[in-house]
Each structure stands twice: as structure tokens, then as C-alpha cells.
Amino acid sequence: MELATAYPSWSSVNDLQLVTRVVAGEAAAERELYETYVDRIYRLSFRIAGDDELARDFTQATFIRAFEKIGSFRGESSLSTWLHSIGMSVALNGLRKTKRLRKREAPIEEGLTVGSTRREAEPDLKEKMARAIESLSEKYRVVFLMHDVEGFTHEEISGVLKIPVGTSKSHLFQARSKLRVALADFAPEWVS
Amino acid sequence: MTEDKFESFLKKAAPSYNSPPERAPREEMWRAIQAARQAGPRVVYGGGANSVATSGSRFGSKVWLSAAAAAVLVATGVGIGRWTASPGTESTAASTVARTAAPDQVALEGPIKGDASGSERTVTTERGDSRAPGGRAFDRSTSVASGPSLRLDVASGGITASGNGVSGSASTAGATSPSAYQVAAVNHLTQAEALLTSFRTRSAADQRVDAQLASWARELLSNTRLLLDSPVAVDPQRRPLLQDLELLLVQIVQLSPGGTPQDREIIEHTLKQDQVLTRLRTAIPAGQRGS
Numbered sequence: 250m251e252l253a254t255a256y257p258s259w260s261s262v263n264d265l266q267l268v269t270r271v272v273a274g275e276a277a278a279e280r281e282l283y284e285t286y287v288d289r290i291y292r293l294s295f296r297i298a299g300d301d302e303l304a305r306d307f308t309q310a311t312f313i314r315a316f317e318k319i320g321s322f323r324g325e326s327s328l329s330t331w332l333h334s335i336g337m338s339v340a341l342n343g344l345r346k347t348k349r350l351r352k353r354e355a356p357i358e359e360g361l362t363v364g365s366t367r368r369e370a371e372p373d374l375k376e377k378m379a380r381a382i383e384s385l386s387e388k389y390r391v392v393f394l395m396h397d398v399e400g401f402t403h404e405e406i407s408g409v410l411k412i413p414v415g416t417s418k419s420h421l422f423q424a425r426s427k428l429r430v431a432l433a434d435f436a437p438e439w440v441s
Numbered sequence: 442m443t444e445d446k447f448e449s450f451l452k453k454a455a456p457s458y459n460s461p462p463e464r465a466p467r468e469e470m471w472r473a474i475q476a477a478r479q480a481g482p483r484v485v486y487g488g489g490a491n492s493v494a495t496s497g498s499r500f501g502s503k504v505w506l507s508a509a510a511a512a513v514l515v516a517t518g519v520g521i522g523r524w525t526a527s528p529g530t531e532s533t534a535a536s537t538v539a540r541t542a543a544p545d546q547v548a549l550e551g552p553i554k555g556d557a558s559g560s561e562r563t564v565t566t567e568r569g570d571s572r573a574p575g576g577r578a579f580d581r582s583t584s585v586a587s588g589p590s591l592r593l594d595v596a597s598g599g600i601t602a603s604g605n606g607v608s609g610s611a612s613t614a615g616a617t618s619p620s621a622y623q624v625a626a627v628n629h630l631t632q633a634e635a636l637l638t639s640f641r642t643r644s645a646a647d648q649r650v651d652a653q654l655a656s657w658a659r660e661l662l663s664n665t666r667l668l669l670d671s672p673v674a675v676d677p678q679r680r681p682l683l684q685d686l687e688l689l690l691v692q693i694v695q696l697s698p699g700g701t702p703q704d705r706e707i708i709e710h711t712l713k714q715d716q717v718l719t720r721l722r723t724a725i726p727a728g729q730r731g732s
Contacts, residue, residue: 280471283467283471283474284467287465287467287470287471288465288467291461291465291466291470292461292465295459295461295462296458296459296461297459298459299458299459301462301466302641304461305466305469305470305473306718306719306722308465308470309470309473309474309477309719310719310722312470312474313474313477313478313719313723316474316478346635346638347638347642374454375454375457378454378455378457378458379457379458379459382455382458393455394455394458394459397448397451397452397455398452398455398456398458425447425448425451428451429447435450438450439443439446439447439449439450440443440446
């Protein structure tokens with residue numbers, strides 16, 4: 250227990266046992282690993298992608314890759330951190346590719362909407378919040394979503410994204426600062 | 442104080458952003474994972490946690506450049522493979538193979554090792570006549586799709602492939618048959634994945650995009666057929682993938698701008714049922730993505 254407290258990112262005995270069983274080819278262990286972590290991986294993928302199909306693709310690719318690479322897992326970080334690290338890598342790379350595709354489609358969509366009436370209504374908080382988060386650069390957005398939305402600690406973020414804890418805190422600070430400016434219309438909500 | 446309130450405000454309001462469904466589709470994803478793992482041994486989607494996607498390619502107008510490059514690479518791989526696959530291949534640097542429109546006739550031009558004079562000569566072999574002068578053996582029993590033609594010009598260190606309006610050149614120095622095929626295949630599969638991802642992410646109203654995708658699919662279709670005819674397709678996992686991909690590409694090619702939603706649904710259905718996208722991603726080795 251002391252070790253776990255001193256090195257909270259290290260794998261627990263249960264993690265290592267589970268990994269050992271997976272490496273040994275035990276099908277039930279694979280399913281157990283999947284069931285244990287799939288919800289969090291999927292949630293985070295969805296937060297990053299904002300699309301069910303993409304979130305599924307990313308989650309699937311994460312586990313396929315994890316099962317393939319599990320032999321290289323040495324327990325230097327927790328299994329959760331290791332899996333999320335793969336998941337974030339998969340999601341961010343996949344999303345960059347998808348964004349490139351959408352960039353190409355955007356001009357066509359804009360062309361098709363010529364002549365249509367724009368929405369006059371002022372976007373509500375939800376819409377404005379979404380736009381503000383979308384406008385953040387990737388590194389700020391990811392840290393913000395992981396910390397403030399999904400509840401990861403800075404230590405966990407540090408392990409998953411392989412950045413120093415201080416950098417994670419700095420990114421979160423920057424993200425919040427930018428959001429504060431973007432959401433200035435709603436200042437009365439937090440200024441007493 | 443204000444900072445704390447803003448933090449609380451964010452934590453209360455931000456979860457509405459990209460809010461995931463309450464339940465993850467566990468069973469569906471598990472089935473897809475199992476299918477993909479059975480279909481192929483390699484899965485890689487992206488590099489390390491902080492890997493940065495290469496920024497060379499851009500989807501937009503440059504997509505055609507990428508498609509052309511992929512077409513050239515595929516044709517190059519197939520060409521080099523055919524050139525070097527035969528036993529006893531000891532051609533010197535200055536030889537040229539030209540595939541003509543007739544699939545069962547191959548013209549070989551250029552000096553062949555053992556020809557001390559080094560003078561160029563032309564040999565034409567008919568299908569079944571598999572041995573050319575100088576001990577060089579040819580196996581031309583397999584046919585290549587009639588669309589693209591392939592021309593190797595090793596003398597100049599260049600390879601030119603033409604077909605469907607695509608042409609280009611690449612160095613052949615040090616190229617070997619298996620690696621050339623592999624590079625060509627991986628590049629092709631990467632392109633196919635990009636196309637299918639694009640197909641899935643477009644909205645139903647994107648009829649102009651459909652037309653562009655159809656045109657792009659046509660390019661990939663000819664390359665898919667070339668690959669199906671090459672040693673890459675010997676792989677028991679890659680062959681069915683290429684065949685499924687071929688079917689999908691045919692469907693996309695036939696997708697006209699005025700097509701019905703049912704046409705698109707059929708393609709979507711094929712995509713999901715055969716897990717083509719997942720299998721493609723599985724078949725693309727690490728480091729090949731994001732380009």
C-alpha cells in the first residue's frame with residue numbers, strides 16, 4: 250500500500266495479474282480488461298471527437314492496439330494510464346486526419362448554404378461554451394476536457410499525455426483564461 | 442474568489458460539451474475488435490501519445506496530388522515486382538519494359554545482361570513464351586487491369602506509370618520486390634482509408650462531395666485491381682480485404698450526385714458489415730498514418 254501511495258501511477262497487483270493473464274492468451278482476461286476500461290476510454294474518445302462513430306472507431310483501435318502491445322507493458326505506470334495514453338494517441342491522430350477531411354468539405358458546404366437565412370437567435374450558453382472549447386488549441390482543450398470535464402488529476406494527465414505536471418497545470422490555466430474571455434457574456438454567472 | 446466561482450461555473454457548464462451517451466456500445470465495439478483482430482495481425486492507429494501527424498498532405502485540392510502519388514507508387518510497386526519476381530532476374534540498369542494495351546503481349550526493350558555489346562534490342566514475348574534471351578524468365582500469365590499502363594525506365598533511374606490520367610516518377614535504386622510491393626500496398630490502403638473516412642464523415646447533402654469521392658474511388662479502384670493481381674494479394678488476410686475494398690470502391694464510383702439515400706445506405710451497410718475501415722486500419726503499419 251505504501252508503494253501505491255508513494256507511486257500512485259504504478260500498476261496495482263491486480264493490474265499486473267490481469268496483464269499476465271492477457272499475455273498468456275486467456276480470452277476471459279482480455280474481456281475483463283476490456284470491460285474494466287472501455288467506458289472511460291469511450292467517454293474520453295467521445296469528448297475529444299464529439300461523434301459516436303469516431304468515438305467507437307477510436308475506442309476499438311485503442312483496444313486492438315493495446316492487446317497487440319500488452320506484452321510490452323512493464324507496470325511502470327498504471328494500466329489505466331497506459332491504456333488512456335494509447336487512447337489519446339489514437340484519438341488525437343484520428344481527429345487530426347478527420348479535421349483535414351472536413352476542412353476540404355467546408356468550402357463546398359458553405360457554397361451550398363448561400364442564400365439560406367442565418368439563425369438570428371443568440372446562441373445559448375451551451376452553444377457558446379461549445380464554440381469556446383472548440384476554439385482552444387488542441388493541447389489546452391485536451392487538458393481542460395480531461396481535468397475539468399472528465400475529472401482526471403494533473404498527475405494522471407501527466408502520465409497519459411507524457412507531459413510534466415507543471416505543464417498540465419499551465420495548460421489548464423491557459424485554457425480557463427481563454428474560456429473566461431470567450432464567455433465574457435456570461436460573467437454575471439460567476440461574478441458576484 | 443471570482444476565480445473559484447468561474448471554476449465552478451466551468452465545471453457545471455462544460456460537461457454539456459460533447460456529452461457522451463450514458464452507455465457505451467460495449468458489445469458492438471467488442472465484436473468489431475474481435476473481427477479486426479482475426480482479420481489481421483497489425484493494428485496501429487497513430488504513433489506515440491504525443492506523436493504529431495505529418496503535415497505534408499492536405500485533403501482539399503492536394504488530395505488529387507496524393508491520389509496521383511499513390512497511384513504511381515502502386516504501379517511502381519507492381520512494376521518492380523513483376524520485373525524482379527521472376528527467377529534468374531539479372532537485368533542491368535538499362536532496360537525498359539513497356540506494357541502495351543494487349544495484356545498477353547509484353548515488349549521488352551534494352552540491353553540484357555550477357556549482351557556484351559550493350560546495344561539495345563527489342564524482344565517481344567507472347568503469353569506462354571516465358572523465357573527471353575539472356576536467361577531472363579517472364580511470367581505474364583496473370584492479367585493486369587486494362588486501365589493503367591506501366592513503364593519502367595531503369596536506365597534513367599526513373600519509373601513512369603500512366604493510366605487514368607496519372608503519371609509520375611520515382612527512383613528505383615535499391616528497390617526490392619517485396620518492399621516495393623509493401624510500400625505500394627500500404628500507401629494504397631492509407632489512401633483507401635482516407636477515402637472511406639471521408640465518405641463516412643460527409644453529410645447526406647454533400648452531393649458534390651459524392652462526385653469527388655466517386656472520381657477518387659475510380660483512381661483507387663484501378664490500383665486495387667493491380668494489387669489484387671500482384672504478390673501482395675497472396676496474403677490470406679490482405680486478399681479478402683482488397684476484394685471487399687474493390688466492391689466498396691465500385692459502389693462509390695457508381696454513386697452519382699443524384700443517387701438516392703438508399704444507395705448511400707447500401708455502402709454504409711457494406712462498410713459496417715465487413716468492417717472494412719477497421720480492417721484497413723489494422724492492415725496499415727505504425728508510422729504510416731496521418732500522412
